[in-house]
Amino acid sequence: MQLKHTLLAATLLIIAVRISVADAPAEVYLQVAGQQVTGPPAPCVENNLLWGPVDAVARALGAEINWQPEQGRLTATAPNGQQLQWEVGVAHFWQDGQEVSLPALTSVAGGVLVAPLPPIVEALGGELSANKELIRFYVTVPMSQPVIRGNDEGFAIELETNGLVIGEVKYLDDPYRAYLNIHGARPHSPSGRRYIGQCGVWRLRWGQFSDRPPIARYVIDLKEEQQVTWLPRADGRGGSLIVGKFEGDEPELPIRYPQLERIRIYQTNNQATVVQADLSLPAELDYEVLAQPWRIRLHLRDARITQQIPRQRGRGEIIKGVEALAADDGVIIEVYLDKLMRFDIEKTDTQQAWQVRLSFQKARLCDKLIMIDPGHGGKDSGARGRKLLEKDVNLDVAMRIAQRLAAQDCTAILTRDCDVFVGLFDRAKFARQLAVDAFVSIHCNAMPRPDTNWGTETYYYTPQSNMLAVILQQQLLEALGRKDNGVRQARFVVIRENEIPSVLVELMYLNHQQEEQLLSKPEVRAAAAEAVVRGLRQYFEGRPDMPTIQTTVNEENATNKAAQ
Numbered sequence: 001m002q003l004k005h006t007l008l009a010a011t012l013l014i015i016a017v018r019i020s021v022a023d024a025p026a027e028v029y030l031q032v033a034g035q036q037v038t039g040p041p042a043p044c045v046e047n048n049l050l051w052g053p054v055d056a057v058a059r060a061l062g063a064e065i066n067w068q069p070e071q072g073r074l075t076a077t078a079p080n081g082q083q084l085q086w087e088v089g090v091a092h093f094w095q096d097g098q099e100v101s102l103p104a105l106t107s108v109a110g111g112v113l114v115a116p117l118p119p120i121v122e123a124l125g126g127e128l129s130a131n132k133e134l135i136r137f138y139v140t141v142p143m144s145q146p147v148i149r150g151n152d153e154g155f156a157i158e159l160e161t162n163g164l165v166i167g168e169v170k171y172l173d174d175p176y177r178a179y180l181n182i183h184g185a186r187p188h189s190p191s192g193r194r195y196i197g198q199c200g201v202w203r204l205r206w207g208q209f210s211d212r213p214p215i216a217r218y219v220i221d222l223k224e225e226q227q228v229t230w231l232p233r234a235d236g237r238g239g240s241l242i243v244g245k246f247e248g249d250e251p252e253l254p255i256r257y258p259q260l261e262r263i264r265i266y267q268t269n270n271q272a273t274v275v276q277a278d279l280s281l282p283a284e285l286d287y288e289v290l291a292q293p294w295r296i297r298l299h300l301r302d303a304r305i306t307q308q309i310p311r312q313r314g315r316g317e318i319i320k321g322v323e324a325l326a327a328d329d330g331v332i333i334e335v336y337l338d339k340l341m342r343f344d345i346e347k348t349d350t351q352q353a354w355q356v357r358l359s360f361q362k363a364r365l366c367d368k369l370i371m372i373d374p375g376h377g378g379k380d381s382g383a384r385g386r387k388l389l390e391k392d393v394n395l396d397v398a399m400r401i402a403q404r405l406a407a408q409d410c411t412a413i414l415t416r417d418c419d420v421f422v423g424l425f426d427r428a429k430f431a432r433q434l435a436v437d438a439f440v441s442i443h444c445n446a447m448p449r450p451d452t453n454w455g456t457e458t459y460y461y462t463p464q465s466n467m468l469a470v471i472l473q474q475q476l477l478e479a480l481g482r483k484d485n486g487v488r489q490a491r492f493v494v495i496r497e498n499e500i501p502s503v504l505v506e507l508m509y510l511n512h513q514q515e516e517q518l519l520s521k522p523e524v525r526a527a528a529a530e531a532v533v534r535g536l537r538q539y540f541e542g543r544p545d546m547p548t549i550q551t552t553v554n555e556e557n558a559t560n561k562a563a564q
């Protein structure tokens with residue numbers, strides 16, 4: 001017996017020596033459920049296989065450990081009651097009595113049992129991942145679905161897992177929110193949210209904040225500054241986020257959704273036309289301008305309609321009607337328009353309701369500061385036709401726009417007024433610094449191969465730029481009569497860096513023979529410039545033409561002045 005053991009040990013030694021000659025074990029970083037496992041013995045990689053101390057890994061995964069060094073036997077009771085057992089010098093272990101094979105023999109180092117870790121991590125419910133170089137290893141534990149218990153005075157969001165995890169709460173403002181990071185964990189679903197709507201808490205959201213190192217993040221969207229506490233479970237396997245007063249035996253809270261309660265259309269004292277939607281809880285909002293028929297579509301994500309909301313007819317000359325529809329992922333409010341013009345979207349939160357207001361208010365173009373941006377310049381010529389360079393056409397059209405606006409007593413600022421290079425980020429920065437009311441970038445298009453496409457298109461990026469893009473495209477099509485390539489959303493630097501309504505127009509294709517000829521004509525450039533001015537007027541004033549009444553008033557003023 002004694003001899004047999006000695007022989008076995010000798011064989012193992014020889015194998016170990018051979019392996020170390022072939023591929024020396026390399027110490028690696030191993031994190032289990034957010035905690036670094038250091039050993040001894042330190043985790044290492046040998047022949048592309050992760051080895052490490054089984055007891056430390058099992059303990060971090062929530063198991064209770066019993067190590068009997070004389071027998072060379074390690075047993076573990078997992079949080080779910082499962083029994084695992086390892087023995088020294090064998091290439092398997094037992095999971096509830098069933099044999100699970102290991103890719104190599106277990107052994108003892110530094111007084112503890114070491115084994116290839118991947119099958120063991122899997123048996124204990126962990127998920128092993130590594131970086132490309134196999135130097136950093138992470139064992140992630142899955143979190144349970146959040147359970148929310150409480151009443152009007154407070155509640156707890158309970159999160160459970162099988163690993164000994166550490167949570168930390170931090171706060172952010174604008175808007176107020178608290179977030180919990182759980183290191184070494186992943187949420188039960190890749191991302192999600194749940195509406196709460198009490199104790200000043202709007203909702204809970206979750207997602208995987210990072211994969212390596214793994215961090216599960218739970219965000220609590222707050223209505224105001226509010227204390228959120230992380231209370232770990234006694235056994236360390238998760239904990240609760242507490243808001244307000246919570247005793248511990250409160251019932252589970254029902255799942256709630258933002259309810260659309262009513263829609264109103266009204267006129268304010270300062271002549272704005274407003275569509276207002278009242279909801280029971282804040283909902284995520286996005287919006288876009290759609291054609292046929294012209295309308296603004298508000299999309300309230302996750303919202304529900306409980307009672308029938310009748311279709312309403314518009315007031316004044318801007319809104320034709322408003323309709324609310326239930327969609328798969330929320331509520332859609334269609335605001336049908338009689339006329340296209342700029343609008344504002346505002347959200348307010350009161351004690352009883354959350355309101356979205358879409359308002360239209362006419363303004364005078366001449367009270368607005370407009371920035372016109374002739375694309376390219378200097379060393380950057382932009383697109384090339386047979387004769388024309390884009391930078392020259394853009395500058396000429398932009399100068400014509402500025403001149404026309406000046407002739408109508410309105411002000412435009414140019415990002416360049418000669419053939420010079422200006423960086424894209426600088427152009428966007430000028431617009432921001434001067435807090436202009438609209439930004440229009442003038443360009444001409446080109447295809448990789450000449451004469452393959454033609455027509456007019458307008459680009460925007462942010463939703464607040466959508467309406468200006470729609471209006472300018474319409475005016476350009478009317479004035480130039482080219483093919484309608486549509487209004488498109490794209491991340492061009494000059495239009496994505498601003499909160500300001502910012503659009504980029506591509507008048508025509510410079511490497512299309514017929515369109516280059518058109519662009520060489522002063523009257524076509526004048527028509528393009530006129531279209532942009534008409535579009536801007538439509539956008540701010542609700543109609544493209546100069547109001548005739550204003551001329552009369554000016555004449556009267558002139559006469560009065562002459563008489564004085």
Ligand SMILES: [Zn+2]
Binds near residue numbers: 375376382383390443
């Ligand atoms: Zn260009």
